[in-house]
Amino acid sequence: xxxxxxxxxxxxxxxxxxxxxxxxxxxxxxxxxxxxxxxxxxxxxxxxxxxxxxxxxxxxxxxxxxxxxxxxxxxxxxxxxxxxxxxxxxxxxxxxxxxxxxxxxxxxxxxxxxxxxxxxxxxxxxxxxxxxxxxxxxxxxxxxxxxxxxxxxxxxxxxxxxxxxxxxxxxxxxxxxxxxxxxxxxxxxxxxxxxxxxxxxxxxxxxxxxxxxxxxxxxxxxxxxxxxxxxxxxxxxxxxxxxxxxxxxxxxxxxxxxxxxxxxxxxxxxxxxxxxxxxxxxxxxxxxxxxxxxxxxxxxxxxxxxxxxxxxxxxxxxxxxxxxxxxxxxxxxxxxxxxxxxxxxxxxxxxxxxxxxxxxxxxxxxxxxxxxxxxxxxxxxxxxxxxxxxxxxxxxxxxxxxxxxxxxxxxxxxxxxxxxxxxxxxxxxxxxxxxxxxxxxxxxxxxxxxxxxxxxxxxxxxxxxxxxxxxxxxxxxxxxxxxxxxxxxxxxxxxxxxxxxxxxxxxxxxxxxxxxxxxxxxxxxxxxxxxxxxxxxxxxxxxxxxxxxxxxxxxxxxxxxxxxxxxxxxxxxxxxxxxxxxxxx
Numbered sequence: 001x002x003x004x005x006x007x008x009x010x011x012x013x014x015x016x017x018x019x020x021x022x023x024x025x026x027x028x029x030x031x032x033x034x035x036x037x038x039x040x041x042x043x044x045x046x047x048x049x050x051x052x053x054x055x056x057x058x059x060x061x062x063x064x065x066x067x068x069x070x071x072x073x074x075x076x077x078x079x080x081x082x083x084x085x086x087x088x089x090x091x092x093x094x095x096x097x098x099x100x101x102x103x104x105x106x107x108x109x110x111x112x113x114x115x116x117x118x119x120x121x122x123x124x125x126x127x128x129x130x131x132x133x134x135x136x137x138x139x140x141x142x143x144x145x146x147x148x149x150x151x152x153x154x155x156x157x158x159x160x161x162x163x164x165x166x167x168x169x170x171x172x173x174x175x176x177x178x179x180x181x182x183x184x185x186x187x188x189x190x191x192x193x194x195x196x197x198x199x200x201x202x203x204x205x206x207x208x209x210x211x212x213x214x215x216x217x218x219x220x221x222x223x224x225x226x227x228x229x230x231x232x233x234x235x236x237x238x239x240x241x242x243x244x245x246x247x248x249x250x251x252x253x254x255x256x257x258x259x260x261x262x263x264x265x266x267x268x269x270x271x272x273x274x275x276x277x278x279x280x281x282x283x284x285x286x287x288x289x290x291x292x293x294x295x296x297x298x299x300x301x302x303x304x305x306x307x308x309x310x311x312x313x314x315x316x317x318x319x320x321x322x323x324x325x326x327x328x329x330x331x332x333x334x335x336x337x338x339x340x341x342x343x344x345x346x347x348x349x350x351x352x353x354x355x356x357x358x359x360x361x362x363x364x365x366x367x368x369x370x371x372x373x374x375x376x377x378x379x380x381x382x383x384x385x386x387x388x389x390x391x392x393x394x395x396x397x398x399x400x401x402x403x404x405x406x407x408x409x410x411x412x413x414x415x416x417x418x419x420x421x422x423x424x425x426x427x428x429x430x431x432x433x434x435x436x437x438x439x440x441x442x443x444x445x446x447x448x449x450x451x452x453x454x455x456x457x458x459x460x461x462x463x464x465x466x467x468x469x470x471x472x473x474x475x476x477x478x479x480x481x482x483x484x485x486x487x488x489x490x491x492x493x494x495x496x497x498x499x500x501x502x503x504x505x506x507x508x509x510x511x512x513x514x515x516x517x518x519x520x521x522x523x524x525x526x527x528x529x530x531x532x533x534x535x536x537x538x539x540x541x542x543x544x545x546x547x548x549x550x551x552x553x554x555x556x557x558x559x560x561x562x563x564x565x566x567x568x569x570x571x572x573x574x575x576x577x578x579x580x581x582x583x584x585x
Contacts, residue, residue, distance in 0.1 A: 025061055026312060030181050030302055033260055034294040042268045043277065047287025050331030056340040058301055060308070065352025069345040071373065078351065078375035081393045082362040084317075085377070087466045087511075088162035088209060089424060090457070091395070093433040094152075094199060095167050095213075095403050097176055098142040098190060101438045102126065105402040109135045109172040113225035113240050114275070115232070134226065134241030136254060136262055139174055142190045147440020149195075153202035156434070159450035160457035162465070163209035165320060165431050166199045168310055171218040173262050177314065181305045184262045200314050211366070212310050213320035217328040220264045220299050220337055221283055225275040227266045242266070265295060267337075281324050286332040288339065296338035300329055304342040311350045315357065318377070319350060320366040327367050343367070347375065366395065379431075382488035388469040390427040399433035399490045400446070409435055411445040412496035413452035414577045415486075419495075420464065421518045421578060422486050425506035427469035432491070452576070459551035460580045463518065466511035471540050475533050476504030476520070502529055502569075515541075515583040516550075522579060523569040534583060535564035546584040549574055 039045055062069060066077045102108035103126075104119035111119035113130050120130070127133045156164060169175045175185035177196035186195050196212065203210035226242025229235070243266070246258040268274045272285035289296055310316065321343060325333035329340045347365050354361045366377045378394040398419060401409030416432060423430045434450070436442050457464060477484045477500075484504060487494060500520035508516045517531050534541050544565060547558045551574030558567040567581060 026180070026305065026308055027061075028180075030305065031298065033258070033265075034298050036265045036292065036295050038266070038269060039291045040269045042274050043271050044269050045291060046271050047285065047336075048290040050287055050336075050339060053288045053331055053339050056297070056338075058297075058304055058340055058342050058345050060301065060304055060345050060349075062345060062349045063352040063356065065348075065355050067348040067351045069341050069348040071344060074344060074347055074351070075374040079361055080374070081364055081377060084209060084362070085163075085364070085393055085429060086468065089429050089465050089467065090160050090420060091163035091165055091209075091211075091429070091431040092156045092159070092161040093165045093167075093213075093397065093399070093431045094436075095165075095170075095399065095433040096144075096147075096436045096440070097167055097170050097172065097404075098139050098174060099170060099172055100144075100405045100436060101138050101142045102404075103406055103438065104404075105406040106399075106404050107171070108404060109138075109170075110222055110225050113228060113242070114279075115230050129235055130226075130240045131229070131235055131238045132241075135172065136184075136241060136257075136259065139184065139190050139262075140253060142438070144191060144436075144438065144440030147191075147195070147436070149198040149202035150205065152442075153199070153206045153208060155447070155450060157206045157208060159454040160461070160464075161208060163211060163317070163431075164199065164203055165211045165213050166196060166203075168196055168212040168214050169306065170215045171222045171322075173216055173219045173223070173264070175306060177310065179306060180309045181302055182261065183257055189257070196310070196314055200316075209317040211318040211320060212314065212316045213322070213366075214307055214310075215322040216306070217303055217321065217323065218282075218334055220296075221267055221273050223263045224266070224268055224273055226263045227268060228275050264299075265292075267292065282334045283336050286336045288331055289337045293338075297340075300338055300340050300342040303328070304346050307346045308349050311346070311353060316363065318364045318366060319346070320379070321368065323368050326370055351375070364393070382490070384422050384428075384485055385426055386482050386485075388426050388473050390469055393429070395429045395431050396423045397431045397433070399435065400449075401435045401492060402490050403433060405435045405437050409443075409446075410491070410493045410496050411443070411449040412491070413449045413456070415491045415495035415498075416449065416453050417456050417577045418486050418500070418520060419491065421506050421520065424464055424467055424508055425469060425473050425518070456575055456577055459575060460578075462510055462512065462514075463508055463516035463550065463580045463582070467508040467516070470507040470509045470515060472507060472533050474504070474506040475531070477501065502527065505531055505533075507533065510582075513584075515585075517565075517581045517583060519579045519581075522573060522575075522577070525569055525571045525573065527569045529567045529569055529581075530564040531567070531581075532564040534560065535562055536560060537562040538564070541565075541583075541585060543585060544583060546582075548582045550580045550582055551575060 099108040104122045108119045111117045112123040175182040178187045178194045179185040242263040244259045249255045272283040323334040328343050331339035351361045364377045370376045372392040502523035504520040506518045544560045
């Protein structure tokens with residue numbers, strides 16, 4: 001088997017030996033999906049070890065310019081992350097799409113095909129059995145009539161956001177724009193709206209930077225649950241709708257729409273891809289789908305073209321790719337299945353295009369978990385590093401509740417504010433997902449939360465926007481020898497109930513040169529606050545010239561001693577969550 005697969009590998013390399021096209025024209029349409037064969041039953045065949053498979057070039061046109069589709073060219077030509085990201089600091093994530101229709105939280109589209117999952121039970125109640133009414137039918141009926149991007153963008157701006165990350169496509173493979181290369185999109189099916197265009201226009205109107213997130217590299221193995229069936233009950237053995245073909249749609253509402261363009265193809269023949277064998281973020285055994293190289297090339301090409309379609313026609317300020325490894329199509333982790341330079345091709349085209357349309361490159365590419373690379377911004381979910389990380393620009397992301405809506409979320413402004421503080425004190429940025437109901441509205445408690453965050457930032461914004469980490473992250477209680485910090489996970493009840501003390505303090509240095517000290521918990525009026533890091537003995541400050549409390553107009557009682565900077569909290573506190581002291585040397 002290995003000899004056969006390696007032979008296919010050599011053929012693949014030869015097929016990709018074409019020269020890079022240098023035209024600024026994207027193809028009008030995709031070639032058809034290659035013929036896909038089955039080589040055995042579930043779990044019958046292995047994968048090619050990814051280390052035996054060389055990275056393949058994708059044969060796509062790239063806009064003329066200095067950037068070529070390889071890391072050396074990208075790193076060598078990229079002028080550096082634009083200053084606007086440090087100035088912006090805070091973004092909100094419009095992580096919204098038809099998966100909200102299930103009101104089952106994240107990964108609803110995949111989980112509705114798992115008979116022991118709550119999403120499956122919710123789907124039965126709301127829509128029917130997935131052998132009869134699958135996710136494709138959810139797309140048809142989803143219509144967010146209460147989604148008003150102009151109103152929401154204004155609210156988010158008032159709440160302190162300076163950029164929005166707008167979901168273009170999630171793992172469900174449904175494009176939220178007038179997609180040239182994916183017929184399963186929001187203009188053709190469902191709301192009949194170009195949602196990405198609406199968000200772009202709303203961001204421009206409010207002066208918000210506009211980024212687009214792409215999560216569809218997962219899709220080719222993520223959808224394998226749709227090819228299964230119930231194992232018990234009256235529907236045992238009846239296939240879910242992932243098995244349907246283009247011909248099966250004749251006379252039905254989805255006639256002319258190929259289900260393979262939504263669900264992909266059945267890959268359960270590979271040893272670790274069967275839906276019953278893994279429930280994590282990627283198949284537990286990495287490798288290359290050696291019997292599907294032609295399909296893999298086609299998929300990677302379509303993946304790239306959909307992103308290039310957006311950068312060409314929606315002019316985003318940045319783009320984002322999801323994953324758990326160094327980038328899409330790495331042959332490992334979420335990139336299991338194929339190895340190619342599709343991502344580098346997208347980035348080269350994007351940066352060259354910005355040079356032509358803007359006269360400079362002032363965008364960036366967020367690649368989750370990417371190591372320090374000029375031209376990319378790193379991100380990860382939930383948790384924070386234990387120390388300051390100024391090696392590369394990064395964004396820490398988290399949802400309020402979950403990535404897609406479900407009832408019973410906790411809306412707490414204090415959790416959001418402390419999340420922001422934890423990130424900026426470490427020299428990072430934040431992107432927080434605001435949960436939206438299936439109809440595109442947000443709950444009243446969520447609106448109040450956002451208004452409270454905006455009020456806090458209106459008072460304390462000078463300590464946040466444009467700031468950078470100080471010489472030390474903070475001080476306070478230690479847990480296992482490390483500074484206590486806000487817990488990981490989506491922001492919820494455990495964050496709202498998490499307790500700091502006024503001795504838990506974080507620091508930033510503002511663009512005005514002043515130092516800022518954030519108390520993670522309010523002191524009592526008249527209580528003495530001791531900031532040890534600003535004492536003479538700590539060695540960070542030789543002297544202190546002035547101390548003030550943001551939002552407080554009175555004079556403070558303070559003094560610098562060897563042990564610390566002593567401040568007496570005033571009788572009237574300026575904020576409900578975190579006081580911020582401004583210190584000038």
